[in-house]
Amino acid sequence: MAAKKISSFHPPQRVLMGPGPSNINPRVLAAMSLPVIGYMDPAFVDMMAELKTLLRYAFQTDNQLTYPISGPGSVGMESCFVNMVAPGDKVVVCRNGVFGGRMIENVERCKGTPIIVEGTWGEPVDPNAVEDALKKNPDARIVAFVHAETSTGCVSDAKTLAEVAHKHDCLTIVDAVTSLAGCPLKVKEWDLDAVYSASQKCLSCTPGLSPVTYSDRVIDYVTGRKDKVQSWFMDLNLILNYWGHTVRTYHHTAPINGLFALHEALLLLKEEGIENTWARHQRHYQALKAGFEAMGLKFLVKEEKDRLPQISTIMVPEGIDEAEVRSKLLSEFNVEIGAGLGPLAGKVWRFGLMGYTANSANVMLCLSALGSILSKMGYPVKVGEAEAAAHQSYANQHTSMAQKARSRS
Amino acid sequence: MAAKKISSFHPPQRVLMGPGPSNINPRVLAAMSLPVIGYMDPAFVDMMAELKTLLRYAFQTDNQLTYPISGPGSVGMESCFVNMVAPGDKVVVCRNGVFGGRMIENVERCKGTPIIVEGTWGEPVDPNAVEDALKKNPDARIVAFVHAETSTGCVSDAKTLAEVAHKHDCLTIVDAVTSLAGCPLKVKEWDLDAVYSASQKCLSCTPGLSPVTYSDRVIDYVTGRKDKVQSWFMDLNLILNYWGHTVRTYHHTAPINGLFALHEALLLLKEEGIENTWARHQRHYQALKAGFEAMGLKFLVKEEKDRLPQISTIMVPEGIDEAEVRSKLLSEFNVEIGAGLGPLAGKVWRFGLMGYTANSANVMLCLSALGSILSKMGYPVKVGEAEAAAHQSYANQHTSMAQKARSRS
Incomplete structure (x- = not known):
């Protein structure tokens, strides 16, 4: 029998009321289909600067290094861990859903030691349990938790968790995949360190981009690391030369049409307030x-x-x-x-x-x-x-x- | 002074005659801007199957595991290395341009030992030099080379290099970022093992996707590994559950609109022949x-x-x-x-x-x-x-x- 002839794909029109992707505003779809330009084009470089400004607004931060990673939210997560966790590092990870579990996987693959704070699925992370874990592990370097657990629909108190972490001289890694633009997330006011999100949830942009923001504490740590970050693609030391400065060096080819779309999606957010x-x-x-x-x-x-x-x-x-x-x-x-x-x-x-x-x-x-x-x-x-x-x-x-x-x- | 007001981005219209991205056919741009659907939608799952079929045609292979990685070509490269190179593994890497150099970086970050075959920039990789390196390093497991060096415009003889590698019981990792669809690349006939490419070169699709194809030898090796692949996102053992089988398990949110575009770009290739x-x-x-x-x-x-x-x-x-x-x-x-x-x-x-x-x-x-x-x-x-x-x-x-x-x- 001959193989089925393949023709152009015509997706059905859906109302997307699952955990993401969400439906995309026609303005964003139109922006995505604009003809592509080069990643070193002066016009593109100007747009990158605007994207960073708009993302700072979305994250409510003035962190210099705030940009979209060229990959889905799970690359955003992994980027935080590979840059911030060196072999042997102790990381307190709070698990009250699927994505806390994925954080543990990441710590292990970075050869770090996860100190797991188990929570109940459907309940927020308990700051007292985190405090206890930090008291028992004074050498822990990082506290990682999910702000908005997509698997349960539960929000945790990111502000308090960050306070507990900083009291014990720990940096924070915060999963804001589902929270960004959907409920209050105040990176500066809450003093969060590394925060990653995704484009296809409450930003209603095309899937495949992971907005992140890093505090200066994170950058100081990563640029001061003596060992090499285990991922070439995710190494912040290399990415800083593309997204971090005004003079840009080629690192990888950014998903340009996706970034057109993200620019428009963030502009819609700014317009609404x-x-x-x-x-x-x-x-x-x-x-x-x-x-x-x-x-x-x-x-x-x-x-x-x-x-x-x-x-x-x-x-x-x-x-x-x-x-x-x-x-x-x-x-x-x-x-x-x-x-x-x-x-x-x-x-x-x-x-x-x-x-x-x-x-x-x-x-x-x-x-x-x-x-x-x-x-x-x-x-x-x-x-x-x-x-x-x-x-x-x-x-x-x-x-x-x-x-x-x-x-x- | 007030910050410059940000408005919708209107990219200039360029003729893209650099090393990629290339200009995108309007049919592909239109496909990309179709309303998004879910990554587990039956309609999307059917399209994924077609995408794999079309990619096999582009790569000239019947490898079962042929799919687009959700990231740019450098993620395709890194995916091959993290899955196939375990700590201590010796990898012969041929360098006659920038991308051979990036392969060496990847081997090192996987804690492998690169055996570097230095070539001249602008000349093809010398199969005799590879043979010599393999004779001196009978414990080498992999030979990695760039088929089409984007930094020099030089093509290497992938068929002969693969023959040399297999003679010495090595697997091959082949960079076909610029060759796919631009010049003959015959994965099956040349018996290549792991081959990665990118969407924005001769496929003229949107940047941000990396088509790959893996021989059964690669899959056998990766599924048989006792240690964990250092990247969660790139771990083929996890990705096999999403792209490899008919029953799909959630791994990450694929860049859905980009995949609509890739489907159309590959269809154009099929139509032209x-x-x-x-x-x-x-x-x-x-x-x-x-x-x-x-x-x-x-x-x-x-x-x-x-x-x-x-x-x-x-x-x-x-x-x-x-x-x-x-x-x-x-x-x-x-x-x-x-x-x-x-x-x-x-x-x-x-x-x-x-x-x-x-x-x-x-x-x-x-x-x-x-x-x-x-x-x-x-x-x-x-x-x-x-x-x-x-x-x-x-x-x-x-x-x-x-x-x-x-x-x-």
Whole structure:
């Protein structure tokens, strides 16, 4: 039999309500498809400077070395570890989800010694447990933790964790893959050292880029290392010559069209204003939550204050085939949601409302589609109730904002 | 003073005749800007299978593990080394340009021992020198070389080098960054083991992807390694679960829009037919060469058979400010060419005719612009002569093709 003839790919149009990628604003898609230019073109070099300025705004920092790594978020993570962890270094790693586990893998592959602070999946990292670990390991050099655990939807108190780390003379490595632009992340105010993120979550840009920011403490450490960083591609000493200075030296060919897209995505963030973006995520999360609660669905993360507005992890009700629900959402409604990872596989769904995806139309579509599918599967839900609850939430929020505005005037 | 207001970036329109990126076909740019979908979407998974099929065609191989790495060519290079070189391993590395040097860096960072076969920049790797190195180092495990040296424009005899390596029971790591789709590269026929390339050269796709292909020998070695590969991101044992099988496990978020683009770029290659693509590169190189020779310019690579049609390295004539020429080509004609790297900095220009850029309009523009600039700088060139020579070359090639066709009929 002849092989199937391959023709141009026409992707289906999806509403991306999983843990990322999120939907991309047409302005960003258009920027990405502009004709490519060279990575040493003066026009490109000017754009790189703007990109760094815009990224500093997104990270709320004035760190000089703030730039997008040419690779997905996992390269951002690995870049922090290979540069900052030398063989034999002790690193306190907090694990309360998949990505803390990946940090441990990274420490081990750098021949460092991970001191693991085990937490509960769905609960924030406990600063007291970190303090205990640091007291027992006064020679630890680094504390690594995930600010926003994409696998659970739980946020940890990055400010307090950084304070504990610095009290014990440790640098911090912070995973902000899902937090950047989705909820408050204040690199300068919280005094975080190495922070990495990803382009396809709340920035709603194309996947494949990992924005990072490094404090001067990190740069001093890396430029002072006597041994060679084990990765050529990720070695900050080499990358500094491309992204760090005004005179640029060739290191690798940057993903130029992706950077056009990131520039536009960050510009959209600047235009909206980052506080407004955080508030938008919170507003639509409240409506989605009201809908889920009206359906009797439960969150994995118990405490409201620990929940990420940009990703809601919902317990699959007893007797419901979780994969079938995801599959029907995709095939019948073109809505993608996320499955559980690791020990949560089969037990939860993850609903993302990230960046451009975070709007009321998507909240309504999601609740309506989920209600319809669940009710056909015998789950006791009255179609329309969840939507009504979400509408009520929007109305209440509107009233509350109006009252606030009145009390100020 | 207030900071300059940042607005949407509007890149200038360039003719990219440097060492890559090359210009991108509008069909590829359009594919890249299609709305993103999830990396586990059934539609995306089907496209991944097609991508692998198309890449096998481009590499001329039937290696099962043939896929695009989510990073630029230097990640492709590093992926080969970290997976295949364990601490203490001896690796014969051939250096006749910048990228051979980068291979040595990679061996060292994997704690391997590089056995360096030094060559002359602008000459191919000498198989006899490799044979000698292998005789002196019977415990060497790998031979690494660059098929098409982007820094010099020189091609090496990959087939013979692989024969020598296999005779001594060594695996091969082959840099095909600039050769893929620009000149014959026959992975199966030449029995190459690990071959990496890049998306933005003769494939004329967006930068940021690194197509690779691995023989079963490589997979057997990597899956049999007892120690852990030092990079989490590049560990083939983990990536096999995403790209290698039909049931996919999450590893990292692939650069989805970039993969849409690569699919379309590879489809264009398939439509043209790879032999036709090789012939097109050769045809336009012949015309460009005729023009250069009419201007009295000399190639770094002396022997015609050693030259890459997709990149011509030209000696800067005595008394000419090479940077000024490049700068004027860019500012006055929107033509980008490449500078010399390493010991060739300031001594050569690199003219690329890669992929979509390889057409007669660009050949004529380049010769015309270069002639105009050089003549104003006092270089003895009669404007129009180079263009005439190029036209003559096209005419001669046309006649010769017609004669061949007649002699066959």
